[in-house]
Amino acid sequence: MISLKLIRLFILKNIRNEKFLTVLSIVGVALGIGLFIGVKVASDRALASFESDIRGLSQNTDYEVLDISGIDFNEHIYRDILDIEGNSYPILRVNGYLSAIQESISINGIDTVKAARLVQPAGRKAYDIEDFYKNLSSILITKGLSDKYSIKKGDIIECLVYDKKYSLKIAGILDSKTLPADAVIMDIGNFQEYFNRTGYLSRIDLTADEKTSREIRRILPPNLSIERKEELLKNRESVVTSFRYNLQFISLIAILVGIFLLYNTVFISVVKRRTEIGVLRGLGAGQKTVVTLFLVQGLIVGFVGSMLGIAVGQIAAYFSVLAVERTISTMYSTISISEYLITKGDALSALALGLLVSLIASAIPSYEASKIRPNESLKEGTxxxxxxxxxxxxxxxxxxxxxxxxxxxxxxxxxxxxxxxxxxxxxxxxxxxxxxxxxxxxxxxxxxxxxxxxxxxxxxxxxxxxxxxxxxxxxxxxxxxxxxxxxxxxxxxxxxxxxxxxxxxxxxxxNIAADVYIKPASCTSNFCFYPLSDEVISLVKSFPEVAGVDKFRTLHLELFGRKVVAGFGDIAVQREFTRAGRNGERNRGLEYGKQVSISNYLSTKYGLKKGDVIALQTPEGKEKFTINDTFSSYSTTSGFIYMDRKWLREYWGLDDATQLAVYLKEGVDTGRFIQGLKQALSGKYALEIMNNNNLRKxxxxxxxxxxxxxxxxxxxxxxxxxxxxxxxxxxxxxxxxxxxxxxxxxxxxxxxxxxxxxxxxxxxxxxxxxxxxxxxxxxxxxxxxxxxxxxxxxxxxxxxxxxxxxxxxxxxxxxxxxxxxxxxxxxxxxxxxxxxxxx
Amino acid sequence: MIKLIDVHKYYGDTHVLKGINLDVEKGDFISITGSSGSGKSTLLNLIGGMDRPDRGSILVAGEDISSYKDEQLTLYRRERIGFIFQFFNLLPNITVFENVQMPLLLNSLEEEDRVSEYIKRVGLAGKEASYPYQLSGGEQQRVAVARALIHDPEIILADEPIGSLDSRTGIIIMDLIKQLAEETHKAVILVTHEHYLSNYAKREIKIKDGVLLQ
Structure with a gap:
């Protein structure tokens, strides 16, 4: 074991003498580690956000009943499930968008009587229970949300929900560590009435064993399924896996450069101090002592670099969280990551990685140092x-x-x-x-x-x-x-x-061939899953300038055990109204027979090609579709299936739309049409209406x-x-x-x-x-x-x-x-x- | 050619040179002997333009170099001085040829024939492509001698030129320095603590505690 005095004399003194060189290496290590840990924190928080979303408000439940297509379902089934398992909690949820602060929140309608323990007030006066039940627009928010946006009890916030704008009154602040940070709670009855979702549920959370879950599965209609939360979580995690690994890998390369820097610094110390090492060896220092001395030098730089890296990582984490949140919200579904602070665990990982990196970097020069003979001369270029x-x-x-x-x-x-x-x-x-x-x-x-x-x-x-x-x-x-x-x-x-x-x-x-695109303003993702009101669709169609409307509907479907996005479009309308000069020549032949197009991602992942047949679970049971074509989709990272909307009607029993692509008659002024449409909708609906050019931009x-x-x-x-x-x-x-x-x-x-x-x-x-x-x-x-x-x-x-x-x-x-x-x-x-x- | 008038030099509180007066003529060969710490090397550094006196003047060809700016001193060394050191001080990563050629290159000259000639004159023909670490101590000092003379300086400053060589090689090197200096009419100032080297010099000057004892 070498003494601390030797380390102080031989290593610390050298570090002091070569301050600038050491500082450079420290900065190099810090940047690499900082970038790596920042990206890791962002990905971890995204996963935590997914988990919190799936776990829902009742953290201890382990099963979830939900619609196979990801849409709200008829609440009648709840009574039957309740007969089998009393520990079941109905939930109706939707994402709301606070346009004033450009943030999304998750609004959850829950049975507050049944889940009373969830709605513990933060302080005695934090909660007005009467107001909460009597006032339809009353919500409870978490303390985190209240602090983050400086919202307090009694405030009224404007929120875009589905395709309308709603006022929400803060009835109380909740003090719960188990609730997701962006959670907003409403009484489920008020939710259904206020948002016009009477008779619907988004999911039912359950605490059940395997046997009970089998029992429930038997009574579920084909459009519903019961899933283990762990499975759902795994499925959701896979969405960010690629994104995570890619960023992590790039930051790993930055660490690699950090290794080069540290290697260089320790190597220089060895070369420069060859004579001293020779003298030290002459005085009886063994090879192990020399190796240890230089490894210690590397570790000191690695330690300081990692500590600084944690600070750099905190900054990197903040920006990475924003980037990851934005990307996942756009590509998959809205998530809100409010936590970006590096935890003790993250800091320890950063430190461990930094020390490992410094050990790797200093290993070769330390070994070289140990090879110096006691009679080593100052001969150059040894x-x-x-x-x-x-x-x-x-x-x-x-x-x-x-x-x-x-x-x-x-x-x-x-x-x-x-x-x-x-x-x-x-x-x-x-x-x-x-x-x-x-x-x-x-x-x-x-x-x-x-x-x-x-x-x-x-x-x-x-x-x-x-x-x-x-x-x-x-x-x-x-x-x-x-x-x-x-x-x-x-x-x-x-x-x-x-x-x-x-x-x-x-x-x-x-692909962007229509003149005007319409979707609910509350939807911040590429794909929207909440349908537009029928009135909106009728109103749009009623405009004399409109030649055709392609009603587009997205659902979540399961393919080979993984959730993918399915889009249903009106192929006939596309075919008829795509104007010359705009290339809308896709989905050729999709309207004939039971055919679908799949994204290249699915084709690569499952080895699917044109002519193959895939089975999709529909409320009518499993239906087989032939793959007509594969296409490139930049809208999602989880796979995309496209088909004609006649199958939506036939197998899913739906005829609604989540997005509209509007084709105008020849010579119509798009700007004026949009202005007119906005006027007709104003005050009643909150929609994002864009012309072709703006959407492209x-x-x-x-x-x-x-x-x-x-x-x-x-x-x-x-x-x-x-x-x-x-x-x-x-x-x-x-x-x-x-x-x-x-x-x-x-x-x-x-x-x-x-x-x-x-x-x-x-x-x-x-x-x-x-x-x-x-x-x-x-x-x-x-x-x-x-x-x-x-x-x-x-x-x-x-x-x-x-x-x-x-x-x-x-x-x-x-x-x-x-x-x-x-x-x-x-x-x-x-x-x-x-x-x-x-x- | 060189005239030192009442030159003083301090390093902190230490008075290293105490009123040095010295005249060196063209073709002179002066040996300055003294014990370690007597101020020999300081004196050489002042004459070589590596340092400035704190008091007094150093006149070279009538010009006071003690008032020179750094750039002027650099130019002075580059054109008028040739240094020979105890430990040769060759540049390790370039060849013998390039080491000898270096003063010319610093003066933006190439003159490869002249380089070859000097290498031959110091007896190293055939070693042009060798690197310093491939040469013996004596050979390295021959390279240093050729390097000191190649750009035709007026003054050769030799600081313990044979201090790290065996006595036989030392004599060969000293003979070489003397012969080449005489052939080219250079002024040589040799600093040494070996009194027997004074035999090579026309004049021997002793220095003790920063004072010249002529």
Whole structure:
């Protein structure tokens, strides 16, 4: 066991001496860990929000009776269920949208008498029970909600519910830790009457055993099912799995760059202190002691970096929560995540990860340190020359890894053996590792090619720079890989985003063909599940300007045990009224026979193709449909089935619509039509009415917001790569104080020394960006063709954003170039006489 | 050519050089001997333009370099000074050829033939592509000598040039310095604590506690 005194003398003193270098490594680790933990917190909170939503208000119930299509059902069944199981709780729920603060809330109508324990007031005067029951619009809100939006008892809030605007009066504040944070409670009777849902329930929560659940299952009509809450939760979790893994994976790459930084710092300590280590060994220190000392150095940096990372993670968590909330709400269904604080568990995970990362990063340099012999001299390039003999095996191993990465990604593309693109992620890691191993060889080739021309152009500084780089090829390879990984990440993400945007634009052209789109204003997702009032549909149809109305209805259906979105449209109307010049040529032939189109996601996930037959559970029993076509859907990440609405009438007994696509007669002024429609509806309905152009713009805006988190990741990547180059050059300055002093003695100016460092940064920058570009394109192909396909099934046509990439690459290059300036400042502080006369 | 007038230098409270007066002519070979800490290296650094005196003047070809700005001192070293150090101080990551060529390159000159010629003159022909770590101590000091002379400086400043060499190699190196300096009419200021090296010098100056004892 080494003494604390030795650690203090040998390690802490060194950390103090190399403050700036240590700080850079700490920041690098902190950024990686922070990003990772921020994304993790956001995904965890999204899952917690799902769980809270499914668990509902009665947290101890373990079964749920619900409609197989996700719609409200007739409440008669409740009495029959109650006869079998007394512990059953009827619930009618809907999402409300507070447009003033742009937040969604979940309004729950419950049997407050039966669930009295749920409605405990927060304080004696927090609750006006009489008002709550007598006033139809009375609601109870949680203390969390009250605090969050500064709403108090007696306040009246305006809320969009279904397709209307309602006033809700706060009758009391509830003090419950088990209730979901965004929960609002109404008496179920008041709910039914106030929102015109008399006779309906959304679900029935039950506390039952297996036998009772079987008994209940027997009495349920075909449109209802009884499910275990755990199963529902699992199903819902799968929706965010892909999203979560993708973000988590990208943040993992940021950690990888952090590892490079820390590796570099510990390695520099070892190289710089070779003589001291030799003396220490001479005094009797064993190899284990030396290894432990440098591991401790790594762990100290890792510990401080992780602690700072937790703080960074808190900020990242806040923004990630917003991004995740927005994406899930748009793609799946509205969720509200109010909790974004890092818990003790998260902090411990961050710390554990940080320490693990620092152990990995410091392992190799610590091992190198232990190999230093007691009589080690100050001979330059000891480690570098040792690695030189490894260059060929490294190149071979690197190429093998890159090839393996490509092969496993192809395997994932072909067979997708897991629910998420695990093999493709592995493939990308293999590729990064492979490029890392070949980077010293690559850099040596670049130096060999550029040495002469650079010598001619930059004279002395060129010769010294190239000599230094050649003599420290492994060190510079680490900096090069920091830049390469960051550029690769940026290039891959930009290519993905650009390709996606391009594909989305052509999808919009194909699919957004009607003149006006209408949906309830309370619906903030791509798909709405609450129907529009019949009066709205009749009113729209009654306008003389209207040529046709495509009534669109969405339901949740089960396919192979997983919930997917089913859309029912009026194919005949689409066919008849899609105007020339607008490409509405989809769903060809869907109106004939029992046919459906399925999204590419389902096709990939279940290996379904045109001509296959799928069975869908309907209230009339299982019905078989033939797959007519597969299509790309950017609207949901959980799979989408599209069919003609005649099947909605026939098998689901529904003829309502959740969204309307309105086709206007030739020559009608869309703006004036919308104005007229709004006037006719005003005061009675709260609808979102958009013309074709606005909807297209909105789709693009949603897309941009969804990808906002990736822009943040790109920014962090640039920052980390800057730190990587800075770290290496600074280390070089610290290690090369003697050489810099010699140059000064020979008459080299500070400007020439600055030129040397900026030139080093420039070479690292260019070489890193070139390698990163190759790696980035390879990764972008895997992102688009494998990860996207398995995760979301989106059809993305590969498109390279040359202009954007040129700009970003230029910024990255200038950034790395600027990384040479700070070390130049540090170099200027060197007193040449100290390092020359010292001897 | 070089004239030091009442030069004083302090490092903190320590008075390192106490009123140094010295004249060095073209072609002079002066040895400055003294014990460790006597101020030899400080004196060399002042003449070499690495440092400025706190008091007094250093005139080189009539110009007072003690009033030079940093850029002017850099240029002065680059063009007029050749340094030879005890531990050679070669740049480790460039070849022998490039090390010798360095002062020329810093002066924006290439003159590869001249570099080859000097390498040959110091007896290292064939070692041009070698790196410093591939050479013996004596060979490294030969490179340092060639580097000190390649750009045709007026003054050679040698700080314990054979301090890390065995006596036989030391003699060879000293012979080489003397021969090349004479051939090229350079002023050489040699700092050493080895009194026998004074035999190479035309003048021997002793320094003790920052005072010259001529």
């Amino acid at each position: 480690f570098e020359s040792k690695y030189k003999s490894c260059r060929k095996p490294f190149v071979f191993a690197g190429l093998s890894l890159i090839l393996s990465g490509v092969v496993v990604s192809c395997l994932d593309y072909r067979y997708a053996p897991f629910d998420f693109p695990f093999l493709a992620y592995m493939g990308i890691l293999f590729i990064i590792l492979g490029f890392t191993l070949i980077s010293p060889f690559y850099l040596s080739v670049i130096l060999r090619i550029a040495r002469k021309p650079a010598g001619r152009i930059f004279k002395a500084t060129g010769r010294i720079t190239f000599g230094d780089m050649k003599g420290n090829i492994y060190r510079f390879s680490v900096a090069l890989m920091s830049v390469a990984i960051s550029s690769a990440l940026i290039i891959a993400l930009l290519t993905l985003i650009f390709s996606f945007r391009h594909s989305l634009a052509s999808w919009i052209n194909r 909105k789709v693009i805006t949603i897309f941009n917001k969804t990808f906002s988190i990736t822009y943040a990741i790109e920014l962090i990547s640039i920052l980390v790569s800057l730190i990587g180059v800075l770290n290496t050059l600074l280390a070089l300055v610290i290690e090369r104080k003697r050489e810099i002093s010699i140059i000064r003695y020979l008459g080299g100016s500070w400007d020439q020394i600055k030129q040397m460092l900026v030139l080093s940064a420039g070479i690292v920058g260019i070489a890193g960006i070139v390698l990163g570009t190759v790696m980035g394109f390879l990764i972008s192909v895997i992102f688009i063709q494998v990860i996207n396909k398995i995760s979301f099934g989106w059809e993305i046509h590969f498109k390279i954003p040359f202009l954007y990439l040129s700009i970003v690459v230029l910024v990255l290059f200038l950034t790395t170039l600027s990384a040479g300036l700070l070390p130049a400042k540090v170099a200027r502080k060197i007193d040449p006489m100290r390092f020359i006369s010292f001897e």
